[in-house]
Amino acid sequence: MELQAVHQNPSEKTENPYLPHMARIVRIHRMVPDNYLFQLRFVDDNVLQNWEHRPGQFVELSVIGTGEAPISISSAPTRKGILELCIRRAGRVTSALYKLPTNAMVGIRGPYGNGFPVEEMEGNDLLIIAGGLGMAPLRSLLWYALDNREKFGTVTLMYGARNPADMLFREELLSLADVEDFNCLLTVDRDPTGTWKQHVGLLPTLFKKATFDPSRTYAAVVGPPIVYKFVLAELLKLNFRKDRILMSLERRMKCGVGKCGHCSVGYKYTCIHGPVFTYWDAINLPEIV
Amino acid sequence: MKPKIGIYGLSGCWGEQINILNCEDELLDIVGAVDIVDFLGGSSVNDTESRLAIAFVEGSVANAREEKELQHIRNRSDLLVACGSCACFGGVGAMDAQVSRPELIKQVYGNNGPAKSWDIGPHKPLSEFVKVDLAIPGCPMESKAFVKAVSSLLNGDVPLLPTYPVCLECKMKEYDCLLVSRGLPCAGPVTVAGCGARCPGYNVACIGCHGPVDEANMGSIEKIFEQKELPMDQIKLKLRTFAAPVLDKERE
Amino acid sequence: MKILKMPKQNLDLFVSVLPAFGEVYAPVKRGKGFAFDKPSLWSDVQMKYTRTILPPKKLMLPPRETTIAFDPVEGFQDQLAMASKPMVLFGVHPYDIYGLNILDRVFAQSKYPDPYYIARRKNTAIIGMDFEPDDKHFAGSMNSDFVDSGFDLFLSDIGDDYLVLVGTSRGDDIVVMSGCLMQTPGEADFAAYKRRSKDRRASYKTKLEMEDLPEIMEMEYHSKAWEDIGNRCLSCGSCSMACPTCYCFDINDEVELGSRKGQRIRSWDSCLFKTHALVAGGENFREERSSRIKFRYYHKQRGFVAEYGRPSCIGCGRCVEVCPAEINIISVIETIRGERDGIASSAPKSV
Structure with a gap:
């Protein structure tokens, strides 16, 4: 009875989801x-x-x-x-x-979008892995975890940028480097300034600097395709379950409300079903990575 | 102070300049928003030296004099807009760019034509010589595309011009498809839109005046023409009328 | 459901009451095809049309509409009032009603209801009408040749009369306003209806086997057939425009000259266009033509099944009719199912 559903409550004013x-x-x-x-x-x-x-x-x-x-x-x-x-x-x-x-x-x-399943992640260890500009969406998750510190086990950030000048939120993250209860691992591919006091090396090398219990850890990964390629390989090597690896996709979310079709990936809409997908979703959807 | 603009014509029919003057409903708004300081097609008093925010150039470059003129326009302008298919692709004048000029003169005038060639080389698009910030194709450029370009550029934005084919606009108006339904040689599926499917609206098959779409599937449309017993090279000839250099470049 | 019958000679009188319920659109000739349009004379209305060039979606989700007006000072104002003009859509075939019911799922019964679509849908009375399938209809295979909802009234030809299903209270209002044009049907009328219904189901010349199709599409994701289809596709978007359930749209802002005031326009778009999956940084997730046409098939025949439990294809045959490259959904699916030796064999003689 589709049409009736449309006809019901004609006086009820629906909020216009397109109105900024x-x-x-x-x-x-x-x-x-x-x-x-x-x-x-x-x-x-x-x-x-x-x-x-x-x-x-x-x-x-x-x-x-x-x-x-x-x-x-x-x-x-x-x-x-x-x-x-x-x-x-x-x-x-x-x-x-x-x-x-x-x-x-x-x-x-x-x-x-769906955002990270924080309720499900709470009670677990958290591993946040950002490559380049991937820090932008992950910073929200990082501060959520730090502000709800008691709800998580260990919290680790692994963030790699090309050089210190390209690092997003650099000062803020450096100020967190010595915070207790938070393992803040920052690396740059190279350091032309010679003043960088954190790690130098590609992002996956940070895996040597920390240990994880994959059975009680959620990994959230955002970065360019090359980051996914190498980081996912590391996580799988550590026996992370595919549905405990979370990634956020960039698509052309034009309407944001599951209508315009531009952000479709396989047959899901990034704006509704994503942008956060598990690695398991990813390998089950065509054209996702 | 209003931003200064200039409007210029190189080798072409001046159709774009006429279409700018045809923006009758918008002309007052246009002169309210910009100062048209240099426009030979619209005024006999012109400032040919001062700095311009935007130069609109129609026509193609056919000789050294026009190239020099174009360089001069480019040097004095923040933005340069190629207006119409001649400026964007070389246009009608570039249709036979690969044939030598003496040979063309012979083809047109026979053996009794002028003995020496004019100072006209193969016609080339503006982008062969200078940086083009925006290209508005069409033969002529649509008036509304010009108004849209001025509006966006004044705001510092690049206007969004169609990249999709004429079929979109044709279907939006629910015209019966000339190619499918009547077997007419319509270039709509491989031609950039922006015209509102004007020709199909008059039951005239699209002639391709806005130039080919990116990644035009020429192989497929040639087969379609052949199968409809239309001359197979007709589609290519249509597109070559307006954008031969683009097609030649793609073939290379 | 209330069922009535109306002698065919009463049709002219019946339609004369429709304008009281809104601007009337009905199938009329357009070139060699048909279109829903405002008929200047009722005699122009085609009771035996095959299919319209564009489906009724054009009236619910117009090709181009202003959704929002903006002003740097005033902010954003919706332009919903423009979408609330009452309409009557007469003579809609059941598969097209089904198509609207599918659009409802995306635009009305989803997480973010679309107020523009809903306003038009709510203000439009739909009078359905049965049809004789031609060689391109395959609605019988898509379970869309019969609908039990989505219309206000539905007319079925049973010989000298129409059997009239009353689907909504508004439909009943139309019946009441038309006075005594309708009668109570009897056994013989129902028998005639059932006979015609059976004949129609048997009359489909085109069938599409849907069994296991989503799974087979998964298996054939890397099939070379998609490349062959991509080589023929012109990316003209005609199939998307003509499809009753293609709803992709673009949103662009148009400004008034010399200001930042203007309108936000939404207009039809197609996943076959090269820019469809292009993001601001320059990455294009469906750069290849073949990946785009493959996506279109997947979204309709596979994705919709996952999301809504049925494909969004309704078997109207419009995509077959409008494709300049004669890409035919039946032969595409048969090729994917391995029941046909490559798409080339389905191609017209000279290809």
Whole structure:
């Protein structure tokens, strides 16, 4: 009785999922060339108070008069009030965003996507593995875990960048390097500055610096294809179960709400079924990696 | 101060300049938003030296004089927009670019034609000589594409122009397919849209004036033409009328 | 369900009440084909049409629509009012009603209901009508040649009369407003209906075997057949436009000259276009033509089964009719099933 379902409650006003909320850019932190952190605050107090998201979710950001683009959320749900988006200048919308000054308005709708299954991950050890720009969505998960430290066993971050200047959230992560109860492993492929005090070497070499109990660990991996290739091999070698390896995919999430079709991977929609998939999902879906 | 723009014509029919002047409903908005300082097709008083935010150039480059003129335009402009298929691909003038000029003169005028060639070489697209920031194809360029380009460029954005084929716009208007239903030699499936399927709307098969789509499946459409007992090379000839250099480049 | 009958000579009187329920769209001639359009005369309406060029989706999810207006100061305003004009869609074949029911699942009964689609769907009365299959219909294979929902009224030809199924309260309102044009049907009418229903089921010239198809598609994911099909496909997108259940769309912002004010436009798109899976960084997840047409088949015949328990193909035959390259879903599926020796053998004579 499909049509009836549509006909019911004609007076009930459905919220328009395509309608962005206005948000103000409160600060632009120029972390890395072409990779800035934008701190946003919703204008409408109602939206601000009711905003909730999960680590690993994304929003659709509108530069008014240019267009919309999907952006993963870098701030943790535990830090309310300010939404942080780490945005690479890559296309039309992000190029226009980079021209906006502090205090300019943008549109935000969301949050979208499944995000990381944090409830399921809690009670386990957590291994966060980021390659390059993959740190952007994983930072939300990292702070979620650090802010809920008692809910997790050991927490390990392994983050590899090409060189220190390319490392996202570098100062913040360096300040966490000596935190007790958190194993923060940072590496760079090379160090032209000669001042880098952390590890030098490709990301998979960090596996030698820590030990894991795969039976009680969830691994969250985000990075370029090359990172997946080598990191997944390491994790499988350590006998990680395929459904305990989580990865986040980048696709063209144009509508964010499972309609427009652009983010389809195999026959799933990244915006609804993802962007976080287990490695088991991945190998069972055509064209996922 | 309003941004300054210039509008220029090299070798071509000046169709784009006419189409810009044909933006009757938008002309007041256009001059409200920009200062058209150099436009030989629209004004007899022109500023040929000052810095331009955007230069719109139609036509192809046929000789050294035009190349020099184009360089001059490029040097004084922040953005250069190629307008129409001549500027984007070489256009009609480049249709027989591979045939020598004396031979062409002979073909057109026979043996009693002018003894010496004019100062005209093979026509080439602007991108052969200068950096082109935006290419708006069409013969002529659609007025609405020009307005859209001005609007976006003034905001610092690159306008989104169609990359999909004419079939999309044709189906959106629910025209009965000329190729499938009537066996007419329609180039729509391999031609970039933007025209709103204007010709099919008048029951005229698409002639390919916006140039070929990226990765045009020429092999398949040639077979389709053949099977419909249309001259097999007709599709190629249609596209060559407007974008021969593109097709020649793809073949290389 | 309330069932009535209406003598065929009452049809003209019946349709005269429809404008009270909205702007009437009905099948009329368009070139050599048909289209749902506003008929200028009722005599233009084609009661025996094969299929329209575009399916009814064009009225629920228009090829191009303004969804949102934006202004740097005012922010974003939805343009929903534009989607609430009442319509009556007359003469919709059952498979097309089925197609709308499938769109409902994505646009109305999903996590994020689409207010534009829902407004149009809600404000549109659907009057269905049965049909005689031609050589391209295979609705019989897709369980879509009969629908028990998704219409307000449904007319079945039983000879001198139409048997009328009343599907909704609005359908009943139409019946009531039409006065005494309808009668109570009797045994003989039901017998006539059943006879015609059986004859129609037997009359399909084209069949598609659906058994195990999702599994077979998984097995044949790397089949060379996809490459052959890709070599013929023009990526023109005609099949997507004509498909009652293809709903991919693009969203673009258009600004007014000299400002950042403007409209957000959504317009039809196709997974066959090269830009469909292209992301901002330049990576294209379906660069090859063959991967794109393969994706289209997978999404319809495999993905929908996983997500909604049935394929989204409804057997209308439009993709067969519109494809310039004569790629035929029946021969594609037969090739994938290994019941045909390569797609080339299905190709027209000279290919």
